Each structure stands twice: as structure tokens, then as C-alpha cells.
Amino acid sequence: MKMNMYTDLNRILYDHLLKTGVGEEVAAYLNLLVLLIGSLLLAALVDFVVWKILRTISVRLARKSATNFDNYLVAHRVPRYVARIVPILLLFEAVPIVFVDFERGGSIAHKLFQIILVVFTLLIVKSFFRSTKDYLKTKPRYRDKPLDSYIQVFMIFAWIIGVLTILVIVTDTTVWKFFTALGAASAIILLIFKDSILGLVASAQVSINDMVRIGDWITFDKYGADGDVIEITLAIVKVQNFDKTITTIPTYALISDSFKNWRGMQESGGDG
Secondary structure, three states, X not given: OHHHHXXXXXXXXXXXXXXXXXXXXHHHHHHHHHHHHHHHHHHHHHHHHHHHHHHHHXXXXXXXXXXXXXXXXXXXXXXXXXXXHHHHHHHHXXXXXXXXXXXXXXXXXXXXXXXXXXHHHHHHHHHHHHHHHHHHOOOHHHOOOOXXXXXXHHHHHHHHHHHHHHHHHHHOOOHHHHHHHHHHOHHHHHHHOHHHHHHHHHHHHHHHOOOOOOOOEEEEHHHOEEEEEEEEOOOEEEEEXXXXXXXXXXXXXXXXXXXXXXXXXXXXXXXX
């Protein structure tokens, strides 16, 4: 009954055009165009209102909060991405109404908005992790930890899930079929992501064994590095040499090759 009511409402222009002598096909396209523009304008209005509300709430929470974590969330646009979800959901629900006379177009639009939702979800996850990383770096106990590596690991899994979801949406298939295909192509995948996989294993071992921290003075003759570690990611370790040049070392080299870490001498005051 509800769907019939919507169908009657979204065909008002169509019926009017037919009465004025316009052809059925032209009337259908004009009806689609008007409904589409109206839906987009409504979505833009909803986006503006929701963003205003979220921004007001964010400002009030920031003033009352004892930490500055919410400042990092705002800096990385988490509330803005969240606000965008509402109008996208609105447009998704409006598809059957707008494309009432275009079943194939409605199917494509449905998939498009589903993909957009997946992308914005990934953006929210990415921004949240980046906010968390920047916030933790302000804490003394986390400043020398390889937070970038951890974030990259989380995002790799998030992107894999996101890409699989998009492929499922586009092909109208199941996740299990893609897992079967991935199993068959595992050799190619391992080759493509070899450095990332090695970096993941190395990052875990470096962290668990406390082999290297940000700020450590290390000497790595194979790569010509002799200075302070300034960044540790899933793929590389950046060392600022004492002549101010930067040397990059593959993260997995920390467990496969020999290097010297002078942290003990630094902590004992032997560097000065």
C-alpha cells in the first residue's frame, strides 16, 4: 500500500505530461530528471543540516572533554564523513521512487550508492585510526612505538574487506566465491604483497622483542645508516643520519640482517 502511494506521487508529473500530449518515453525521462534533481537537492539540504548538528555537538563535546582526542577526530574529518552517510542512505532509499520507470537504471544506482557507502565507511575507519595514532603520539609511553605500522596493518585488512565487499556488490555474487578465487590466485597475491607481508611479520617481531624504537640510535652498515630512527612503518624504517641525510631501510631487514642499536649506551649516558 505504501509503495503504491509513492508510485502515485512520483508519477504526478508523468501523468500530467501525458495529458498535455507528451510522448510516454519523453514523459518518463522528464519525470526521472525532475525526481533525480529533487532527491539530490533534498540530500544536499539534509547533508547541510546533519553537518551543522554534528559540528555543534562536536564543539560542545570538545569544550567539556578532558582530553583532546576529539580535536584529532575533527582534524581528520571524522564527523564530516559521518554526516555524509545520512544523505547517502536517503538517496539509496529514494532509488525505487526516482527510477520507478527504469528498473535497470535503478539497479545500477542501487549498486552505486552501496559502493559509495562502503568507500565512506573506509574513510571513516581510516580517519579514526589516524586520529587515534596522532592522539597516542602525544602520550609519552607511545611516542617511541611504531604506531604507523599498526595503523597500516589495520587498514590493509579494512581495505581488503572493503574491496571484497565492492566486488560482491558489482558482480552480485557471494564473498565465498571470491575467497575461492583468491585461494587459486594466492601465489600472485603473495608476490604482489611480499614486502607488506614481510613488513607485517617484521613489525610484529620488532615490537614484541623491543628491537628498535623511534628515537633509537642505530648503525646499519648494509644501508649506510648511522643515526636516529625517526619513523617506523610497515614497509620502511627512516633513519636521520648525523649529517642530516635520511636513509630508508626495509622493515623486514631488521630481522634478516645485522645492525647495531646503541640505545643501551644512550640510556647510560655514554653518548655524551
